[in-house]
Amino acid sequence: MRTIRFLLEKEFRQIFRNRAILLMIIVMPTIQLIILPLAANYEVKNINLSVVDHDHSGYAQKLISKVTASGYFKLTGYNVSFKEGMKLIEADEADLILEIPQDFERNLVREDQQQLFIAVNAINGVKANLGGAYLGSIIRDFNKEIRSELLPISRFNGAAGIELTSSNRYNPFMQYKFFMVPGIMAILVTMVGGFLSALNIVKEKEFGTIEQINVTPIRKHHFILGKLIPFWALGNVVFTIGLLVSWLIYGIVPVGNLLVLYFFASVFLLAILGFGLLISTFCDTQQQAMFIMFFFMMIFILMGGLFTPIDSMPEWAKVLSRFNPVSYMIAVMRMVILKGSGFKDILPQLGTMALFALVLNTWAVINYKKRN
């Protein structure tokens, strides 16, 4: 116990002497939590639309104004030929072309049928997908309006129609920040904990100080614990900062119990710190540790369900994400903060995380060799 106390004293001294790191630990999550949720928004706006109008009729005008009034589209071109419209796409000034054929209005009234053509620039997949879908739904709406205008009311009433109304539970206004902030908080805690621990033992190797430690009777698990505990405390500080920022800036107050949240975050930190320390014991230089940690961070974040739901990933990716501690953290954060899940609800995740923590830390202790 005495040894651990002195190891901790030494580690904390070193951490508090390194002003730059300390500042980064506090300032970095705050700034990122302020900027990222505002920027990482799934709602696609400002889709550049070019209209190729061969008709110039009243209906065509009505359609165009309905599209632009939706707020999703910006009319960047109004051309008379498709070729001109294509040029705008090539110059990246338009994402979508809506072509209105000649005699659009006349044929619609006379033949009850007309076709519109939409060309989508699919280089930006998300924008293209959503843009096409938005435009489609606007046109459907437009279609309904015309039908009610043209068809006698009695006949219209006779047609069966299903109307859908949905309610968004736990996030009634579908605000992306409610969805993103807990996820980004999970990522920040992961980054701070993962990188600090991954770089730490390897730093002692680079400085040669580990030689001096290795010839002393310090036990291996004491040494690892001496590294684990300070970063665990720092991770909890970062987590608290995150909760404060999301409350002050976004007004997000966890629906669930704070204790449940902290308890899970603590176990998660043990796992991610163990992972960092394990990397540290494998590497010889800080550069190596940095690159390896980056590799895993990318996978953890992109396959963690922050941006794209894990359920829509291919089977193999779903299996992989089960070994991704960050995916559990993101899921639990959202469960507790948005849905108010309790201790019982997160038990499966908690159990898995505890297992991660145990395995990774034991592996780190075993892999840290005092002699080679």
Place this chain on the structure above:
Amino acid sequence: MSNGYAIAVNQLRKTYGKEQFVAVDDVSFHVDKGEVFGLIGPDGAGKTSIFRVLTTLLLAEKGTASVEGYDVQKDYKQIRKIIGYMPGRFSLYPDLTVAENLNFFATVFGTTVEENYHLIADIYVQLEPFKDRRAGKLSGGMKQKLALCCALIHKPVVLFLDEPTTGVDPVSRKEFWEMLKRLKAQGITILVSTPYMDEAALCDRIALIQQGKILSIDTPENMVKQYPEQLYAIKADQTYELIKALRKYPEVLDCYAFGDYTHVSFKHVFEDDLLRRYLMSEGLSQIEIKPAVPTIEDYFIKLLKS
């Protein structure tokens, strides 16, 4: 394996990498209790590898080694409690202060600075004014003194000093060896390595080591006595020309630059006048010839060439 020696090394062998680069090649030696034993050799001779095996940081491939009767492989835990190690590279925490480093290492060994202060008192006095300075900001000589303090603070039975004076100024080097003498007086066994031949003479016994092999083990005095030929120190106005001329001279057995002089040994007889005339005919002037007392460096060079 109790043998009464402070350190016993028996046919130790260590190779590195796929190429099986031999760092330590069947090395055997022993160090008596209370002795100052020097491993003398150039960089890359294998000194550090021997140190790392003895301090339980490295596993040897073959052979055995023991410290105070404890086997380095089996009883490494006991060894770590009784040795002090000062690696060649400064390896204390640069972001902790002098006092913090010392306290930390005392605690790690379960002791306090006060308990063994008498051991480091003479050295620590010089460090005292800087005790709140971070170790990384100390000068080279001060760093080395702090490292020695940290290696001594738990009252080790055997002290391992790997090139303690490399990169240290001559005055500090001299001071350092005086400190070692005082430590020896306290009964601490010291194994020290150095590339400096002048420091070899300050050890009780030395082992000359080259390319992982020990060439000779003896007291410095005996080594010097064993030098077979009479050695001369010759000087002239142009050193390079002088060596070139001497190499052509049929009677010369060996010659090499040694400080300002050139050390020369001869095959049979040496005639001052004859040599002087020859050198003058080679265009050299201000010729000075005198008998020289061989040093360990001369002996080492002799061993390397034979």
